[in-house]
Amino acid sequence: MTTAPSAFPAASRVDAGDLSVAYFDLGDPQADPVVLLHGYPYDVHSYVEVAPMLVEAGYRAIVPYLRGHGGTRFRDQDAPRTGEQAALGSDLLAFIDALDLDEPVLAGYDWGGRAACVVAALWPERISGLVSVNGYLIQNIAASQTPIRPDLEAGFWYFWYFATDRGRRGLDANRREIADVIWRRNSPEWAFSDAEMDRAAAAFDNPDYVDVVIHSYRHRLGLAPGAPKYDELERALASAPPISVPTITLDGMADGNFPATDGTPQAHLFTGPREHRRIPHAGHHLPAEAPHAFAQAVADVAEPPGDGAGTP
Numbered sequence: 001m002t003t004a005p006s007a008f009p010a011a012s013r014v015d016a017g018d019l020s021v022a023y024f025d026l027g028d029p030q031a032d033p034v035v036l037l038h039g040y041p042y043d044v045h046s047y048v049e050v051a052p053m054l055v056e057a058g059y060r061a062i063v064p065y066l067r068g069h070g071g072t073r074f075r076d077q078d079a080p081r082t083g084e085q086a087a088l089g090s091d092l093l094a095f096i097d098a099l100d101l102d103e104p105v106l107a108g109y110d111w112g113g114r115a116a117c118v119v120a121a122l123w124p125e126r127i128s129g130l131v132s133v134n135g136y137l138i139q140n141i142a143a144s145q146t147p148i149r150p151d152l153e154a155g156f157w158y159f160w161y162f163a164t165d166r167g168r169r170g171l172d173a174n175r176r177e178i179a180d181v182i183w184r185r186n187s188p189e190w191a192f193s194d195a196e197m198d199r200a201a202a203a204f205d206n207p208d209y210v211d212v213v214i215h216s217y218r219h220r221l222g223l224a225p226g227a228p229k230y231d232e233l234e235r236a237l238a239s240a241p242p243i244s245v246p247t248i249t250l251d252g253m254a255d256g257n258f259p260a261t262d263g264t265p266q267a268h269l270f271t272g273p274r275e276h277r278r279i280p281h282a283g284h285h286l287p288a289e290a291p292h293a294f295a296q297a298v299a300d301v302a303e304p305p306g307d308g309a310g311t312p
Helices: 050-056 085-098 110-122 150-155 157-161 165-173 175-186 194-205 209-220 228-238 264-269 291-301
Strands: 012-016 019-026 033-037 060-064 105-108 129-133 247-252 274-279
Touching: 012 085, 019 050, 019 085, 033 050, 033 085, 033 110, 050 060, 050 291, 085 110, 085 228, 105 110, 105 291, 110 129, 110 228, 129 291, 157 165, 157 175, 157 209, 165 175, 165 209, 175 194, 247 291, 274 291
Parallel strands: 033 060, 033 105, 105 129, 129 247, 247 274
Antiparallel strands: 012 019, 019 060
């Protein structure tokens, strides 16, 4: 098996809340921090080009594996392997605390963008800005049974597959193959290589991967209860709390599952400064498909970095 190269150094590790988080830390430790958050079914290598660009521009780029991925592990073997949005947001806040980060910019897509939106909405004082692909990603679970366009429903086949025991067994047996199908639907103009898929699929060997992924999709459809410890946060998220921090939202104009908009449908959910950008020829995996555009969005929303910094 050929493996695509990685620009990341050896992984670091920190205990943060329920997790022992594996992460990559690039750049000057004293520089303004940016936390880059991957989605499903992807991994930290979504940012293999973005992170060095940000470091070159004068930022500290920090890229953690989410729960159930890569080297990240649960600290308590009895902890529930939930994948609900409140858990992802709590993980991220605990990670910020564990590294003692001073008002980082959060930037992400898919699951990682959702975690970033949760923190931005519930704990805005802890961060300085947000970059989110596909905009406001906090889930409206109460509306999860409302049908959408049939062609878009077809793209979400795995939501319904994972709701079944057959889908759970299928994910366990075919982690890479399922990711390959999702990648192709999500990003029809992205000509990724087998080596890039193999590199990401290594993160799916995590022992908690199947439990976390299955719970995430069942919970968002109202088909599985959340962990009681997150009930209060889930109630807060159910009210669609607005995001007040400076934000740039991005839509890939070649996203196979999430059609690009002009940003106005979600405008009421952003009460602070917000700019919406549409990125040509980019799909759902936008940091990998349009790394310059993603890095530029981070730099534009961030506080000006220290002396000698440049533009990505």
